[in-house]
Amino acid sequence: MRIGPYTLKNRLIVAPMAGVTDRPFRMLCKRLGAGMAVSEMITSNKALWTTAKTLRRANHDGEVEPISVQIAGADPAQMAAAARLNVEQGAQIIDINMGCPAKKVCNVAAGSALLRDEALVGRILEAVVQAVDVPVTLKTRTGWSREHKTALRVARLAEDCGIAALALHGRTREDMYHGAAEYDTIRAVKQAISIPLIANGDIDSPQRARHVLDYTGADAIMIGRAAQGRPWIFREIQHYLDTGETLPAPTVAEIRQLLLEHLDELYGFYGEYSGCRIARKHIAWYTRGLRGSNEFRQAMYRLEDTAQQRMAVAGYFDRLAGASERLEYVEAEASPDEALAG
Incomplete structure (x- = not known):
């Protein structure tokens, strides 16, 4: 899998998720088998570029390359400026957010709301591609609504504008995260374009990963919610793709060590007050169903x-270790916070 000059070590990519894919999480997923991880979305609003949140999201110290940074906005000139700034700060790939379904993003005409205006989509893509000398990728959905499907047109437009790779979540904005992902649409888009296509949506097991790659013909897969509290899913998938065999579940001792290391990274990255609070959702995800x-x-x-x-x-x-060497799920698993995915 190549994106511009970068050859990824495999075809497994961590999806950008606001409030989740911070530097500690990205580095952990890469360590556990992901070939690339896309950052949380960074706003194109210049007034917010110097806030603590934006500066933290733009922190890539020690991160394994390639460094992919997602930007979000609705104004072509602002998006171009945001792309240039993030390249100056170390971004090696710029990803454009046209997939986030969250109301607070769509209410400012960004994210998947852009799919209602294909002419604006084209202007943004052209502006960002022309603004930087690094590869530009696009994350999008199959359309704004089931009655307004744009996937094929937007994919061809992206290719014409010089987008290096396209990540497609197999749902419309209207669908949010409900219903089954449209693998038929992803397959049709793959057949219509020559740039790399990354399939996204409902990939939550090694078996599903194999099915999606085979059925859609996608060049890679992108995993979001399934990695929350389970960052080792990437090594499980890669092992299955390589051997056809399923890895044993992690031991309780290993998960204990991984989570404690993750917590230490969060505490160091965010500090005492925010670190404690941000860690809560990760702890909840790791322990869900146990x-x-x-x-x-x-x-x-x-x-x-x-x-x-x-x-x-x-x-x-x-x-837990006193009761069993390996994790045992005994409770119904609650759904992750779906509003976070970008």
């Missing part, structure tokens, strides 16, 4: 400092 996890989470949410939080997590996994 024995006694609901009671553990309710107690964990009340902890206000990182030392107590870390100790509580270690103690919970120690108790």
Whole structure:
């Protein structure tokens, strides 16, 4: 899988997710088998470029290459300026967000709301491609609504504008994350364009990954929600693609170590106050469906400092290890926070 001059180590890519794919999460997923990870969306609004949130999202210190940064906005000139700024700050690939279905993004005519105006889509793509000397990719959906499908037209437009690769989530904006992903649409788009196509949507197991690659003919797959609390899914998928065999579930001891290391990275990246609060959702995802996890989470949410939080997590996994060497899911798994995906 190539994007411009960059050859990825495999065909597995971490989807951009606001509030999730920060530097600690991206680095962890790459360590556990992802070939590339796209950053959280960075706004094209210049007034927000110097905020702590934007500066943190643009922090790529120590990150494994290639560094892909997603930008979001609705004004071609602002998007071009945002692309240039992020390249100056280390971005090696610029990704354009035309896929986020969140209301707060669509309400400012960005994300998947752009799919209602294909002429504007073209102007934004041209402006960003012409603004930088690095590859530009596009993340989009099959359309604004089921009655307004744009996937084929937008894909051809993207190719004509010089987009280096296209990531397609197999749902419309109207669908959000409900219903089945449209693999037929992804397949049709792949057959219509010559640039690399990355399939996205409902890829939550090694078997599903193999099916999507075979059925759609996609050059790569993009995984988002299924990696929340389960970043080892990338090595599981790659092992299955390579051998046709399923890896054993991780041991409790391994997950304990991975989560504690993840927490340490979050605490260092965000600091005491924000680190403790941001870590809560990751802890909830890691423990979702495990024995006694609901009671553990309710107690964990009340902890206000990182030392107590870390100790509580270690103690919970120690108790699990006393009952079983490997993770045992005994509760119905709650759905991840779908509003976060970009």
